[in-house]
Amino acid sequence: MVLTDELKRRAEKALDKPPRYGLDLETSEFTPDYTGLEAESLRDLSERLRNIVKSIGLDTGEKSVLGSYLQVDQRVAYSRSHKKGVKVLSLKEALKSLDWLRGLYWKAVPVDLDKFTAVAALYEEGGYVVVAEKGVKTEMPVQTCLLMKSPRSLQTTHNIVVAEEGSTLHVITGCTQAPESFGLHAGISEFYVGRNATVTFTMIHSWSRGSHIRPRTGVIVKEGGRFISNYVVLKPANTIQAYPVVRLIGKESSALTTSILLASGSSKMDIGSCIRLEAPQTSGEAVSKVVGGDSSETVVRSRIVGFMDGVRGHTECNGILVSEKAVISAIPELVAKAKDVELTHEAAIGRISEEEVFYLQARGFTEEEAVSMIVRGFLESGIVGLPKAVEEYLKKAIRETITAL
């Protein structure tokens, strides 16, 4: 345990604090599992685990990545960087070796936000720290994977990503689990984007239907920095609630958050983001693409707050329903706290276009194939701002999921 007494006290006080959004859960019903495993290389994993992590696109040969982190339940299985100037460490290692990290620890996400930040703190064990040193620009991503394999387990993780001044960093995170596993995932992610640095963060969720996912994410962006996140849910869990908060505190910094959600089964998702335009000439955009299938219920939130004159924000939600029983709700919120701000939103939700389906049928595809092609195109068109390799990775994941539906 590396928590200070103060953080611990605050976390304990928040243990029963319900979340602001999404379904509440009894966290004590889930138990952390520390059996885990350790691996010298990702190739050492059992064939079964290797196949599970490969299914969300993890490169077990590590040829196309700068470094990797793997956590199994509560245990750190592997963490390594293959690139000078880019660190990939477990949280515990990093807090020991990087003395400045203490200054960022729990600074972007309040430890007492709700019961999920509280359990993540009190059961803090694993988590990754990725650091791009000053001026280091990379094209290839760092990959991280959070895997749950024990039933009824609680997985916590505390990740910190730091892009120092002038650096470029791409992080891909895959969240997945063994088919028999279900549980509660409470993950903390803190991002610190330095002056004129860029971070792209791509998260792919592929949980099993019995799981409850409660990530808590905070982002702080300094002058001229850019944060791009692609939050992708292709195989939804039982419930997911996420609402990352991005603070643009340096002038001319910007953020783009995109949620790409394929809702199926009886999943309940409440996903959104908040972008706070706290410095001059900052700009933020929150985009959501949602496909509502089966009897899924999806709430998409976006909140953009303009604190200064001359800031710009835009939020956009597009949803298509492919089932009679699915529900999509879009809740855009624009808050202007200064006179000269420009905040806009647009939202469109509707049934899948019959005209498009028929057109593809007339090109020889069955109705199901036509729907798949349209859904795939709709979701893929939401992917922007990523390097080619990451874009391809995401598109492949979307293609494979939709083909398997």
Next chain:
Amino acid sequence: MILEVRDLHVEVSGKRVLNGVSLSVGYGETIFLLGPNGSGKTSLIQAILGNPSYRIVSGRIFFRGTDITGLEPEDRVKLGIAASFQMPPKIRGLKAGYLVEEVASRFGVSDEYVEKLVSLLRLEKFMDRELYVGFSGGEVKRFELLLTLLQNPRLVLLDEPDSGVDVENLAIMGEALNRFLQGDGQLVSTRRAVLIITHVGAIAKYLKPSRAYVMMNGEIFCYGKGEDVVSQILESGFEKCKACFEKARRRVWF
């Protein structure tokens, strides 16, 4: 006959759009279907394709002797019907090149043939684009023709290939169509046919119609030898055609 439409009555959202249309297309024929805007030409094509928005009230459609009136659209396509849409939908995120590959592989068309057609229709640079997003009118028509020919059909239905298209685009399309009809694909020309909707007849410069039909108000008004009908319409417009029809109808009734 490759296509036979018998006394077809069709409704869209409860509104009658075809009132007893009968028409036939023989093997090896190039048929023009002329008529002013809103006369029902597109409705006829959509009904032949099996668009569920076009409800068939009565009448039958036969393709190569088989009644296809109740078939699913993709099954009609499998039998050998392919159409170029007048205004196909834009499909965001769907790469034009991906659709080309999928259609070609589905209809067993070789890569060489795809390349040849793409080059002939000058569509190389569109493969990475989203389907019809930001395409000009002429580009849409050329791409529709590409997809249609890749289906290696026996019956080609072209819905206004010449509207909003400049002379250069039309010449490119005319050449591709002529090559196709002369046996450039896998079937010999005598086993194929084309039904072309046009209200301006500009395509006639590149393709000679064997016969032509004229439609108005959801009915076939007259038909005859291709060149005769086209030159009549170009000369006197549809009004004269209408007057002639009214006269003929009166003659029958009284």
